[in-house]
Amino acid sequence: MAYNSWLGCVRGCGTRHSIFDVVYQCETCGGLLDVQHDTEALKDRSASAWMQLFDRRTRTTQWPYGSGVWGKKEWVCPEVSDENIVSMYEGHTNCFWAERFGRELGVEDLWVKLCGNSHTGSFKDLGMTVLISVVKQMMSDGKPIRAVACASTGDTSAALAAYAAAAGIPAVVLLPKGKVSTAQLIQPIANGALVLALDTDFDGCMRIVQRIAQDKSVYLANSMNALRMEGQKTVALEIVQQFDWQVPDWIVIPVGNLGNVSALGKGFLMMKQLGLIEKLPRIACAQAARANPLYLSYQTGFREFIPVQAQKTLASAIQIGNPVSYERAVKTLSAFDGLVEQATEDELANAAARADRTGMYACPHTGVALAVLIKLVERGEIKADDRVVVISTAHGLKFTDFKVGYHDATLNDVITRYRNPPLELPADYDAVQRAIDGALAR
Ligand SMILES: *Cc1c(COP(=O)(O)O)cnc(C)c1O
Numbered sequence: 001m002a003y004n005s006w007l008g009c010v011r012g013c014g015t016r017h018s019i020f021d022v023v024y025q026c027e028t029c030g031g032l033l034d035v036q037h038d039t040e041a042l043k044d045r046s047a048s049a050w051m052q053l054f055d056r057r058t059r060t061t062q063w064p065y066g067s068g069v070w071g072k073k074e075w076v077c078p079e080v081s082d083e084n085i086v087s088m089y090e091g092h093t094n095c096f097w098a099e100r101f102g103r104e105l106g107v108e109d110l111w112v113k114l115c116g117n118s119h120t121g122s123f124k125d126l127g128m129t130v131l132i133s134v135v136k137q138m139m140s141d142g143k144p145i146r147a148v149a150c151a152s153t154g155d156t157s158a159a160l161a162a163y164a165a166a167a168g169i170p171a172v173v174l175l176p177k178g179k180v181s182t183a184q185l186i187q188p189i190a191n192g193a194l195v196l197a198l199d200t201d202f203d204g205c206m207r208i209v210q211r212i213a214q215d216k217s218v219y220l221a222n223s224m225n226a227l228r229m230e231g232q233k234t235v236a237l238e239i240v241q242q243f244d245w246q247v248p249d250w251i252v253i254p255v256g257n258l259g260n261v262s263a264l265g266k267g268f269l270m271m272k273q274l275g276l277i278e279k280l281p282r283i284a285c286a287q288a289a290r291a292n293p294l295y296l297s298y299q300t301g302f303r304e305f306i307p308v309q310a311q312k313t314l315a316s317a318i319q320i321g322n323p324v325s326y327e328r329a330v331k332t333l334s335a336f337d338g339l340v341e342q343a344t345e346d347e348l349a350n351a352a353a354r355a356d357r358t359g360m361y362a363c364p365h366t367g368v369a370l371a372v373l374i375k376l377v378e379r380g381e382i383k384a385d386d387r388v389v390v391i392s393t394a395h396g397l398k399f400t401d402f403k404v405g406y407h408d409a410t411l412n413d414v415i416t417r418y419r420n421p422p423l424e425l426p427a428d429y430d431a432v433q434r435a436i437d438g439a440l441a442r
């Protein structure tokens with residue numbers, strides 16, 4: 001059976017492009033493009049046949065289906081040929097039962113989807129495998145592409161550089177100087193990308209890379225590129241699959257450029273359309289209070305959208321004032337009875353540290369989501385018996401400075417409530433014994 005997909009205008013003006021065309025916006029009306037699938041063709045398999053197929057492929061060694069993304073190839077990118085797929089077997093990340101943290105909050109059915117347990121340490125790998133595979137196919141078909149390029153708050157560039165290096169495709173990354181973590185900066189350097197550190201913020205880098213990519217030989221890898229959303233939407237399928245095809249009541253997700261929440265929604269809607277699920281979860285978008293254009297727009301019932309100048313936040317990967325996928329996200333939130341909440345620096349840092357005390361190792365963005373979770377439970381929006389999944393977007397190990405700063409109590413605007421600094425002692429048995437006894441007696 002041949003399955004088809006194409007790039008269609010999100011504003012519904014009817015314009016279509018091949019997924020192998022170098023185009024990021026509707027050439028008729030300027031709207032964003034989405035990958036659309038021939039869902040009638042996909043109905044040739046029943047819902048239970050799809051579920052069985054996806055279950056059977058999970059962790060198979062048969063290329064490329066062991067990848068969490070490519071195990072759903074027919075729903076993601078059916079046209080790419082298997083030999084052009086560039087995959088690190090991304091996806092299939094653990095859904096962590098946050099048992100102790102949940103009990104403390106009074107929500108026992110609390111789970112954290114650890115999307116950062118991935119090759120480059122963030123969920124960005126899910127989308128990048130699709131984008132780079134399509135580019136590899138375009139290049140092997142003779143399209144004159146010289147490089148892939150992106151602006152990034154740190155994780156997109158890490159993923160782009162790694163996948164491009166694996167494929168042998170040159171990568172160019174534009175980063176806001178001094179605004180990404182040490183680990184995020186060194187990742188594309190190590191992978192051999194051309195790293196350009198600019199004296200601006202993410203939004204400033206984005207404006208420049210969009211102009212660079214007007215030359216169609218430089219392929220734009222930012223999330224306005226619809227291909228990445230196809231890979232990222234598989235997180236919705238994975239979550240449902242991990243609950244034996246049951247839908248949770250709530251998903252809480254940290255958001256910046258708003259591509260990931262739109263992808264999440266897309267995955268759920270596709271499962272509903274093809275009969276794998278009957279209900280939809282509610283979605284809560286979590287923003288840093290210092291970079292909160294979606295939150296402000298939500299306050300107006302989405303009647304107004306005003307880009308903001310994003311302020312410096314510990315949640316640096318979502319320090320974005322003018323999100324590209326605003327239109328997509330508003331559609332998603334209305335389909336999922338969604339809401340938007342925000343977290344201050346103090347709230348996000350303490351929420352992450354508190355979660356760490358129960359065995360997690362939360363990055364600051366996951367901290368934003370956890371802080372929002374706490375608020376929603378406190379005001380009764382999330383109920384005690386709801387099943388809740390928090391999306392953890394990156395690995396805490398990429399944000400060592402954040403962790404050290406917290407436990408050293410050197411973070412601005414944060415009053416540390418879960419500090420655990422090391423005790424420095426002489427190499428003396430009695431001193432050590434006393435310290436242990438003192439600590440355990442507390
Ligand atoms: C990219 C990113 C986000 C935000 O995703 P958007 O698609 O930009 O909304 C959140 N957390 C981390 C760690 C990220 O890298």
Ligand SMILES: [Zn+2]
Nearest residue numbers: 009013026029
């Ligand atoms: Zn259009």
